[in-house]
Amino acid sequence: MSWWADAVGYEVYLRSFADSDGDGVGDFPGLTKRLDHLADLGIDAVWVTPFYPSPQRDFGYDVADYCDVDPAFGTLEQFDEFAARAHELGLKVVIDIVPNHSSSEHPWFRSALEGKDSPHRDHYVWRDPAPDGGPPNNWLAIFGGPAWTLDEASGQYYMHLFLPEQPDLNWASPAVHRAFEQVLEFWMARGVDGFRIDVAHSLCEDRSFADNPPKPGIGREPEDFGDLLHVHDIDQPETIEVYRSWRRLVADRDVLLIGEVYVDPAPAMDKYVDDALHLTFFFGLNPLEWDPVTFASTLREATESLPDGWGWIQGSHDEHRAVTRFGGGPEGVERSLALWAALFGLPGMPFLFQGEELGLENGVVAPEHVLDPVGKRIPEDGRDPCRTPMPWEPGAGHGFSSGEPWLISETRTDNETASVQAGDPESPLSRTRALLDARRSTAGRRGGPVDWLDAPEGVVAYRRGEVAHVANLTDGVVTVALPGPWDVAHATGEAVLVGDRLELGARTGAILGVVA
Ligand code: NOJ
Numbered sequence: 001m002s003w004w005a006d007a008v009g010y011e012v013y014l015r016s017f018a019d020s021d022g023d024g025v026g027d028f029p030g031l032t033k034r035l036d037h038l039a040d041l042g043i044d045a046v047w048v049t050p051f052y053p054s055p056q057r058d059f060g061y062d063v064a065d066y067c068d069v070d071p072a073f074g075t076l077e078q079f080d081e082f083a084a085r086a087h088e089l090g091l092k093v094v095i096d097i098v099p100n101h102s103s104s105e106h107p108w109f110r111s112a113l114e115g116k117d118s119p120h121r122d123h124y125v126w127r128d129p130a131p132d133g134g135p136p137n138n139w140l141a142i143f144g145g146p147a148w149t150l151d152e153a154s155g156q157y158y159m160h161l162f163l164p165e166q167p168d169l170n171w172a173s174p175a176v177h178r179a180f181e182q183v184l185e186f187w188m189a190r191g192v193d194g195f196r197i198d199v200a201h202s203l204c205e206d207r208s209f210a211d212n213p214p215k216p217g218i219g220r221e222p223e224d225f226g227d228l229l230h231v232h233d234i235d236q237p238e239t240i241e242v243y244r245s246w247r248r249l250v251a252d253r254d255v256l257l258i259g260e261v262y263v264d265p266a267p268a269m270d271k272y273v274d275d276a277l278h279l280t281f282f283f284g285l286n287p288l289e290w291d292p293v294t295f296a297s298t299l300r301e302a303t304e305s306l307p308d309g310w311g312w313i314q315g316s317h318d319e320h321r322a323v324t325r326f327g328g329g330p331e332g333v334e335r336s337l338a339l340w341a342a343l344f345g346l347p348g349m350p351f352l353f354q355g356e357e358l359g360l361e362n363g364v365v366a367p368e369h370v371l372d373p374v375g376k377r378i379p380e381d382g383r384d385p386c387r388t389p390m391p392w393e394p395g396a397g398h399g400f401s402s403g404e405p406w407l408i409s410e411t412r413t414d415n416e417t418a419s420v421q422a423g424d425p426e427s428p429l430s431r432t433r434a435l436l437d438a439r440r441s442t443a444g445r446r447g448g449p450v451d452w453l454d455a456p457e458g459v460v461a462y463r464r465g466e467v468a469h470v471a472n473l474t475d476g477v478v479t480v481a482l483p484g485p486w487d488v489a490h491a492t493g494e495a496v497l498v499g500d501r502l503e504l505g506a507r508t509g510a511i512l513g514v515v516a
Contacts, residue, residue: 003092003193004256004278006443007044008344008436009351013317014051014073015059016389017354019401026389026400028074032082034392035089037418041357041429042436045092045256045349047196049317051079052098055105057165058143058373059387060096061198062103066183076190083191094194094256095187099180099242100202101166108179109167116154122173125159126151127209138211139233142225144377147233161202161233163373171203171242184249194256197243200277201261204239206232235263243276258311258349270306279349282310286319290326290335292458292473299342299460303450309348314339316353321386324361333359333428334507335473337435337492341509342460342471344439345446352432354390358421359428363388364410371407384409393419431492438490438511442467445513455480459504470502471509479503485515 018030028051038046050060051073060070069079083093102109111120127136127148135148136157148157149164159168169176184195212228214221222228246257261272261280272280284298302310314322314336323332326339336356343350362385365375375382388409392399398417414420421427446467455461458474461482468486472478477494480502488495489512494505497512504510 002256002278003254004045004349006446007092007349008042008439009045009047009094009311009349010038010041010043011047011049011313011316011351011353013049013354013387015049015406016387016400018390018392018399019403019405022401022403023072024401024403024406025072027072028069028078028082032078032085035082035085035091038091039089041433042440043091043352045094045193046086047094047194047351048096050096050098050198055103055165057103057163059371061098062101062105062163062166063098064103064105065107066097066102066180067186080190087191092193092256093191094196094258095192096198097180097183097187097195098198099169099171100199101160101162101168104165104167112158112167113151113153116156123170123176123179125168125170125205126154126156127159128156137209137232138222138228140222140225140228143373144224159205161199168205169203171238172205172207177242177245181245181249184246188250188253188255193254194258197257197259197277199262200243200259200272200280201239201263202234203242204236206236208232235268240271240276243272247276247278273306273308279309279311280306281351282312282348285314286325292475295339295473296342296458296460299346300452303346307347307449309346312343312346312348312350313353314343314356315386316351317387318383319386321360321362322353322356323359324385328361331475331507332361333431334493337428337431338471338473338507338509340432340435341469341492341511342473344435345462345464345467345469345511346450347464353386357429357432358391358416358418360391360412360416362386363407363412365407366410369408388412391417393417434490435492435509435511442489442511442513453480453482460509466514468512468514469509470504470512472504472506475506477503477505482512486512487515489513 015026017026018034019026020029051069052063053065053068053070054060054062069076086093108120108123111118112124135146139147141147143162150157160166210232212232218227257277258279259277282302322336326332326335365384372383375384389400389405391412394414421429447465451463453461456478459478460471461480470480482500482502491510493508495510496503
């Protein structure tokens with residue numbers, strides 16, 4: 001059985017996790033020191049966001065060297081110390097890999113800019129201008145503007161799905177394939193247990209480089225990425241071939257390939273898994289307003305569309321925090337816990353994002369302190385609020401850093417810190433830990449296909465083997481009939497079992513085991 005078959009992951013946004021040297025940026029020694037928090041929480045794997053040398057235009061998702069550590073985050077030796085300590089604590093190490101684009105500061109791109117004869121020219125996607133001298137086609141960048149920037153020296157445009165400082169790599173070039181195989185080998189030799197693949201659906205382009213059709217009914221010239229149907233720029237069959245070859249590369253090494261894949265509709269996802277990636281994240285809940293009925297039905301449809309499961313998340317370094325999206329306050333925390341109870345038994349691998357175990361809501365970043373390139377363009381979409389520093393303990397800087405944090409935000413309260421919450425059995429931290437404990441204690445008995453149970457609307461209820469997960473996402477008390485004798489292993493709120501009827505309080509999830 002693969003290590004991720006019944007594992008829970010935890011995303012560490014390294015810049016904001018723990019700073020050891022007072023420069024205001026989280027780093028590997030800081031993370032290593034705080035690994036006990038993750039081991040105590042009861043997770044199984046740590047996914048670390050990009051830590052490579054980078055000009056940080058997109059906070060690490062612009063990589064200038066795929067086989068080193070940015071000095072702001074530490075050294076390769078400190079990476080090794082982190083991985084060794086994680087392994088000692090029984091935690092797997094998953095690292096972020098960014099194959100769609102590099103930084104414009106990467107030596108490959110700097111060489112490519114030297115001209116059409118550069119040995120690295122073909123590492124990137126170059127096209128001649130359109131007859132009018134403008135961009136070669138109508139493709140748009142996710143971070144705004146055209147997906148093409150003119151290199152005046154050569155008179156050609158290069159493609160970038162994100163910032164101009166993030167040129168897209170050319171996956172039609174065999175040299176790029178070879179280079180990334182070496183990158184994967186480099187990190188596997190250092191002991192990593194998995195790769196989270198950034199924008200995994202977008203490596204290859206349709207070689208026709210034809211215009212994308214406008215989305216029907218937008219009623220204006222396409223201006224934003226969302227205004228186009230992405231027929232030619234992303235989600236090409238050749239991309240899946242890349243992952244098939246990576247899958248062969250990691251075969252027999254028990255190394256996870258989990259992709260950040262955005263394709264619409266979700267069933268189109270199945271081609272990315274099976275003999276290609278092991279898992280892809282499920283993002284279907286993220287754009288939804290909290291709504292128990294839609295959440296419950298969306299989870300069921302997602303599970304039915306990919307029965308081997310998903311990487312389940314409530315949030316990430318790219319989303320507003322889950323508790324905020326779920327309405328905030330104690331109710332937001334209860335909804336998040338109930339949702340975890342629903343997600344924790346489904347096939348696949350749940351990933352908590354740092355601070356979700358503390359029930360954190362969005363951090364507050366004043367307009368003059370906004371740093372995220374997305375937030376600078378469209379304030380309401382900004383990603384800074386979920387990226388503010390982890391609050392560890394009362395006192396200056398809340399234990400994150402002795403210096404000024406890289407991202408300035410309003411101070412959190414002491415009750416939001418990990419150390420205060422550890423001493424309070426009713427805190428989000430204690431409640432998340434208790435739920436994870438119950439998940440682990442029932443692990444050996446949970447398995448096989450998901451057997452959905454009859455339940456009122458807004459309630460997720462299923463059985464897998466000898467374990468049932470029932471989550472009442474609604475704001476009222478519900479009763480669910482559960483044929484057979486059960487024990488409640490754990491509930492996030494009020495749960496009363498009378499005969500074969502389970503009464504669950506508002507916003508409460510429960511894990512139950514068949515009575516032996
Ligand atoms: C997805 C990452 O999660 C996000 O933070 C980043 O900006 C883009 N990919 C571009 O790499």
